[in-house]
Amino acid sequence: MSVQAVAVEAYREALPALGASLVGGLLAGLVLGGMRSDLQTVEGLLVLVPALLATRGNVYGSFGARLATGLHQGLIEPRVRAGDRRLRAAAAAALANGVATSLFAAAAAVAILSTLGLPVAGLGRLLGIALVAGLLSGVTLTAVVVAVVFAGYRRGHNPDTLVGPLVTTTGDVFGVLFLLIAVRTVALLLGAA
Amino acid sequence: MSTTWSVRAITRAMLPVLLILTLVELGSGLVLGRFESTLLRYPSLLVLVPVTIGTAGNLGSILAARLSTAFHLGTLSFAANDETLAGNAVATVALAASIFPLVGLGAWGLTALAGSTNLPLSTVLAVSVASGLSLAVLAVLVTVVATYAAYRFELDPDDVVIPVVTNVCDVLGVVLLYLAVLLFV
Numbered sequence: 001m002s003v004q005a006v007a008v009e010a011y012r013e014a015l016p017a018l019g020a021s022l023v024g025g026l027l028a029g030l031v032l033g034g035m036r037s038d039l040q041t042v043e044g045l046l047v048l049v050p051a052l053l054a055t056r057g058n059v060y061g062s063f064g065a066r067l068a069t070g071l072h073q074g075l076i077e078p079r080v081r082a083g084d085r086r087l088r089a090a091a092a093a094a095l096a097n098g099v100a101t102s103l104f105a106a107a108a109a110v111a112i113l114s115t116l117g118l119p120v121a122g123l124g125r126l127l128g129i130a131l132v133a134g135l136l137s138g139v140t141l142t143a144v145v146v147a148v149v150f151a152g153y154r155r156g157h158n159p160d161t162l163v164g165p166l167v168t169t170t171g172d173v174f175g176v177l178f179l180l181i182a183v184r185t186v187a188l189l190l191g192a193a
Numbered sequence: 194m195s196t197t198w199s200v201r202a203i204t205r206a207m208l209p210v211l212l213i214l215t216l217v218e219l220g221s222g223l224v225l226g227r228f229e230s231t232l233l234r235y236p237s238l239l240v241l242v243p244v245t246i247g248t249a250g251n252l253g254s255i256l257a258a259r260l261s262t263a264f265h266l267g268t269l270s271f272a273a274n275d276e277t278l279a280g281n282a283v284a285t286v287a288l289a290a291s292i293f294p295l296v297g298l299g300a301w302g303l304t305a306l307a308g309s310t311n312l313p314l315s316t317v318l319a320v321s322v323a324s325g326l327s328l329a330v331l332a333v334l335v336t337v338v339a340t341y342a343a344y345r346f347e348l349d350p351d352d353v354v355i356p357v358v359t360n361v362c363d364v365l366g367v368v369l370l371y372l373a374v375l376l377f378v
């Protein structure tokens with residue numbers, strides 16, 4: 001294939017996924033733009049944002065890829081049955097890893113910022129925010145990934161090509177949305193920062 | 194993927210990588226923290242943050258996935274005149290050139306709808322397009338180096354290259370956004 005043919009094919013294949021993540025990213029940005037006062041009062045929260053968003057993509061992207069592989073190999077059935085042990089294990093592992101990584105990000109951010117002598121909110125508050133945001137976005141993304149991958153597979157779509165754009169789009173939107181809810185919930189429980 | 198479908202096995206395979214990637218992403222968080230006051234003063238720049246990170250990571254992961262597949266199929270040679278390599282590099286830059294003007298326009302437009310723009314459209318466009326195009330060039334370099342390293346160390350590029358490239362591109366996206374803001378705002 002010539003350079004031009006390769007480039008045209010790669011461009012056409014990637015554009016829909018990038019378009020989807022563009023929409024998701026802009027919506028996430030809109031929510032983040034509405035969080036200016038929260039970002040100001042909870043010092044260190046902005047430092048956490050990329051890590052929390054990337055965790056959603058890394059954990060649930062890998063969960064979706066695992067489901068896609070499992071469907072291709074016939075290891076799991078494309079139906080949500082509470083009895084499916086493999087599906088439950090993969091979902092539980094994604095949720096546990098997502099929450100654990102979010103908590104680690106909060107603890108590491110507090111450690112790094114205080115070592116550098118930069119202002120940072122209390123460890124308890126940031127851990128609380130990471131926990132609530134990680135749980136809420138984890139449960140939602142698990143449900144979305146399972147539902148879309150299974151429904152897509154039953155309708156004859158390749159689950160591998162669904163997972164990437166799905167997770168980047170919904171992961172960004174839900175990631176920031178539940179971060180907002182987590183900040184406000186923790187503020188209610190612990191009092192304003 | 195040969196990992197057993199148990200919570201323990203999946204966690205053992207994933208968690209170490211996740212923790213390392215989190216530290217990498219905290220690096221980009223620290224860069225964001227350096228210009229937090231500018232971001233809070235100009236909401237259209239704050240709106241740019243997630244979409245720049247997302248698009249950056251996506252450009253890198255799409256390129257990495259394509260190069261990994263070409264590598265598995267044996268159609269990738271790592272020579273400067275390799276058609277697969279050159280074609281994908283051209284496509285990445287072309288994708289960035291198509292998407293980042295929309296990123297800037299969208300960020301400015303949404304902020305305008307929310308009623309709080311205080312930067313002209315031309316500035317937001319300059320920031321998004323300059324950071325996006327330089328990002329595309331760096332994403333190509335990072336992906337090629339990471340794929341080549343995986344090949345030399347006999348690692349499966351699917352396991353290693355995609356997460357590394359996605360997260361490194363996230364960080365580069367924030368760094369280039371910071372530099373573009375310094376330059377244009």
